[in-house]
Amino acid sequence: MSRVISVVIFGLMGAAFLSALGVWQLQRLAWKESVLAEIADRIEAAPVDLPEQVDPAADRYLPVVVEGRFEGDAVRVLVSVQGSGPGYRVISAFEAEGRRVMVDRGFVSESVDLPEAPQGTVTVIGNLHWPNEVDGFTPEADLDRNIWYARDVGALATQLQTEPVFIVARELSATDAPLTPLPVTADGIPNNHLGYAIQWFGLALVWLGMTAFLLWRITRRSV
Template identity: 55%
Template sequence: MRRALILPLFFGLLGLAVFLSLGIWQVQRLQWKEGILADIEARIAGAPVAIPANPDPEADRYLPVRATGQILPGAIRVLVSTRQMGAGYRLIDVFETEGRRLLIDRGFLRLDLDQPAPPAGPVTVTGNLHWPDEVTSSTPAPDRAANIWFARDIPALAAELGTEPVLVIAREISPPEANMMPLPVDTAGIPNDHLQYAGTWFLMALAWAVMTGYYIAGLRARQKADR
């Protein structure tokens, strides 16, 4: 009688061990990811430096920078949606500084507001370098006739505006612009779903344990009835 319980008990314990190990692994991944996000946040908030002559998209991602220059007319509008303000545009312009032409993300403009001209004089921009990875296979092509883009495609934007493929996302522009709200770099867009995955595996472990218990209890009941 007891021998008949060995096999289901074995597979029950094996499945439970697998689900628990996957849950524990996701908890470890969660701790690892939180450490990475903390490092990125510390880098974003660091003391700003001059924009490197040849910034590297990996080594200089999130680098805090500060520069003084001129924002030129002719902004490209990138359609976005924010949780607090709804739909609107990011304005991407040419930023001329120290003989260079770079891209600058001036911030968020609500859909119901007219597109403002850039500041007439020199401005000091404090922000972060970034190469956002927003283009997917489902991203529509830019509507150039309406001046609406659907992602910050740095190589394409640089080619369109005749700049280096370097984007400064403004954290602060001095003097500030009316109707414009900076959308600075943060870690909110970096996925961190490990807690959810861990919870799923632990729930599956619990369900597996309950089903195994019911199965073994039913098997024992049938064995007693057959005596």
């Protein structure tokens, strides 16, 4: 009997612990959904002038409007877009009111030649962004072929001779065909807490099942 009691206590404690982890992940899910909602509201807010001093933490996703001219040659960053296949994000230097920043103009298929940027004065509406796309597996940029494998803001700023200020375009006042804008959204921000919660609750059920099986084995041996 003492062995049965020990198994029951151990089983219930283990299931309670695993269930508590599941509840914690549900709480994290609610928190993350709130954060994502705030980010979405920030992304879609009315654009403001580019801050004089840009803070990568405080100004992430800030909607801005800038007026100026595209300058110099663009760089291509290799990407794959669902429904469009492989291609490139096209990034150009942009002279705006005495400042030189970068603008991610959008996506072009790899089968299309790199288009020239719109000429003359252009108004760009977009969001400040510092993409986190570089890791230990990211290849070095192929400068001879003008192919980059990540939007590394610091390295791109050096290449294009700009400030490390990166604007992902949402709208341009001039036609930039055949490019398609790929604006910043909250869709790509991971939110896996529901999946984690289901895993913990599933493990709790498995734990209870194993406990019930062990009790069955014990009771059969005692008969």
